[in-house]
Amino acid sequence: MKKKEKKPLVVFTGGGTGGHVYPGLAVLERLRESRDCDFLWIGSAGGMEQAIVRSWNIPYRGIPSGKLRRYFSLRNFTDVLRIGLGFFAALFIFLRRRPAVVFSKGGYVSFPPVFAAWLLRIPAITHESDFDPGLATRLNAPFVKKICVPYGESLSHFPARFRGKLAVTGNPVRREIFLGRAEEGLRIAGFSAEKPLLLVLGGSLGAAEINALARASLDSLLPYMNIVHQTGEGKYEEIPRPGYFAAPYFSAEFPHLLAAAAAVVSRAGAGSLWEFLAAEKPALLIPLKALTSRGDQLRNARLFEELGAAKVLDAEPVSAEDFTAAVKALLDSGVCDTMKKAMRRIAGKEGKDAAALCAGMVLDYI
Numbered sequence: 028m029k030k031k032e033k034k035p036l037v038v039f040t041g042g043g044t045g046g047h048v049y050p051g052l053a054v055l056e057r058l059r060e061s062r063d064c065d066f067l068w069i070g071s072a073g074g075m076e077q078a079i080v081r082s083w084n085i086p087y088r089g090i091p092s093g094k095l096r097r098y099f100s101l102r103n104f105t106d107v108l109r110i111g112l113g114f115f116a117a118l119f120i121f122l123r124r125r126p127a128v129v130f131s132k133g134g135y136v137s138f139p140p141v142f143a144a145w146l147l148r149i150p151a152i153t154h155e156s157d158f159d160p161g162l163a164t165r166l167n168a169p170f171v172k173k174i175c176v177p178y179g180e181s182l183s184h185f186p187a188r189f190r191g192k193l194a195v196t197g198n199p200v201r202r203e204i205f206l207g208r209a210e211e212g213l214r215i216a217g218f219s220a221e222k223p224l225l226l227v228l229g230g231s232l233g234a235a236e237i238n239a240l241a242r243a244s245l246d247s248l249l250p251y252m253n254i255v256h257q258t259g260e261g262k263y264e265e266i267p268r269p270g271y272f273a274a275p276y277f278s279a280e281f282p283h284l285l286a287a288a289a290a291v292v293s294r295a296g297a298g299s300l301w302e303f304l305a306a307e308k309p310a311l312l313i314p315l316k317a318l319t320s321r322g323d324q325l326r327n328a329r330l331f332e333e334l335g336a337a338k339v340l341d342a343e344p345v346s347a348e349d350f351t352a353a354v355k356a357l358l359d360s361g362v363c364d365t366m367k368k369a370m371r372r373i374a375g376k377e378g379k380d381a382a383a384l385c386a387g388m389v390l391d392y393i
Contacts, residue, residue, distance in 0.1 A: 035062075035393045036124055039085075040069040040117075040140040041132030042076035042092075046298035050156060050382075051132035052083055053199035057386035062393065067124065069117060071136040082278070090116035092136040113139035121147055128152065128392040130385070131171070133163045145170035150392040154385060156198050156297035157323040158330050159184040168192070173388050177297065177381075178330070194388070197374075197381035198301035203282045205305060212287025215280050216272040218253045223289035223358050225252050226308075229259040234294055236345065237313055238262055241292070243347040245271060248354060255284055290357045295328035300337070301381075304374055309366040310337040311357050313345060335369030 039055060041047040048070075055066060070076040072089030080087045090113040093106025117140040129144040129151040131137040137153070144151045154175040155164040168174055168189050175196040176182065182193055213220060225248070227241045228234075241256050242264070248254060249270045256273040258264070263275040277284055285291070285306050293299055295314035303310045312331065314324035331337040340353055356362060 034065045035127035036065045036067060037389060037393070038067050038069060038121075038124075038126040038129045038140065038144075039132065040129060040137045041134045042070035042074045042136045043134035044075070044296070045079065046156060046296040047132050047134040047137075048076045048079050049201055050154065050199040050298050050301075051130065052080070052085075053201040053382040054130060054132075054154075054385045054389070055083075055085065056202055057380075057382045058389060061386060062390060064127075064393070067120075067126070069120065069136070069140050071134075074136065088116075088120055090120075090136065090139065092139075110135075110139060114143055117143040118146070121149060125149075128389050130154070130389055131163075131167055132156075133161060133167075135163055137163050138166045141167045141170050152385070152388055152392075154196070154199070155181070156301075158297070158326045159323065161321065161323060172392065175381075175385055175388070177301070180330070194384075196384040198297055199382035199385055200301050200305045201382075204285065204302050205282075207282030207284075207286030207306065209283070209287040212255075212280075212283035212285070215283060216253065216255050216287070218270070218272070218287075222270070223252045224287050225254045225354060225358070226284055226288035226291045227254060227256045228291065228293040228299070229257055229262060234259065234313075235262070237292060237294070240313070240345060240347055240350040242266065244351045244354070247347075247351040251355065252289075252358065255288070257281075290354075290363065292354065295324040295331070295337075295339075297323075297327050300327060300331055304336065304370050307367045307370050309357055309363045311353050312337050312339045314339065314341055316341070316343060334373055336366055336373055 039051045041051050066085050068080045068085050068087045070089055071092035077087050091109040092113050093109035121143055126149055129140055131141050131153040141151050151171040152173045153164055153167040153171045158181055173194055174192045175194050177198045179195050229238045238258055253270045257277050258273055258275055260275045288308055290309045291303055292311045295312040312328040314328040328339045332339045338357055
């Protein structure tokens with residue numbers, strides 16, 4: 028009797044935010060359609076990515092993870108130890124399971140598995156969603172076979188020694204974003220199509236600035252539009268107002284609400300920007316400031332604004348008056364049409380199916 032051929036194992040790693048999870052799941056989705064493989068996701072123990080990954084019926088292993096801060100903190104010393112423990116945990120998993128390839132979507136948890144794969148001569152691929160590389164990508168770069176980046180302009184941000192590894196793919200977008208139905212989104216929110224719908228995204232973890240601006244502007248905006256507001260877990264406040272629908276987090280509902288939206292207000296996470304791009308939704312971006320981040324959202328937002336695909340509010344602080352004026356201007360039909368044309372140019376330039384391109388690279392190593 029012929030022995031049954033063992034399925035290749037593909038390990039995905041990444042976490043910390045949805046932006047380090049959903050693009051990876053988009054790649055995994057394309058792989059499922061192309062090859063019969065086993066999958067495993069390695070993320071942080073107790074990380075928010077665990078619930079997302081398991082909701083996709085993907086086996087999940089949590090490992091110790093530490094944050095690499097750019098400033099002095101006593102926690103840096105304990106976190107270095109956690110990173111070391113994460114490395115040994117990943118090494119143990121790989122010695123037992125021996126994956127065919129590792130795909131990293133970034134975040135601090137991704138470095139130990141990538142380094143463990145390199146030591147065991149397991150090929151690894153890393154994908155950077157932002158305009159310029161974050162610390163995790165810079166750490167992973169020497170130990171991977173391929174570095175996928177979103178834009179041609181991103182190439183100049185890497186040392187010359189990595190040029191042979193670089194590939195411009197765009198950012199992977201999960202297929203369900205393309206399948207959203209506007210009528211279903213309106214049904215979920217309980218609105219008609221008489222007024223335009225503004226989708227305000229406070230993020231999965233909550234964005235206090237955006238939440239405060241949205242709530243302060245309800246009186247000014249609701250006469251002209253309906254508002255759907257994702258507040259983030261733990262940031263929800265019940266505000267019973269006609270034309271206003273809020274919830275802590277949207278999951279399966281999100282593609283439909285995005286399809287129903289005339290425009291979006293959001294931070295400027297790279298994964299979110301490409302979801303707006305895929306759905307052709309004009310966006311008002313309020314990026315995280317450099318004082319509270321490495322400045323990647325500011326650069327993502329400015330690039331999209333320069334390309335004509337978004338408007339940016341980055342004052343410190345953003346006033347409710349400026350927010351209201353910017354939202355009203357964004358919903359002007361001429362502005363929306365111009366932005367949608369810019370989005371089509373970006374998508375055409377960088378490749379419409381980044382997930383398929385990345386999946387193809389993974390298959391090359393199986």
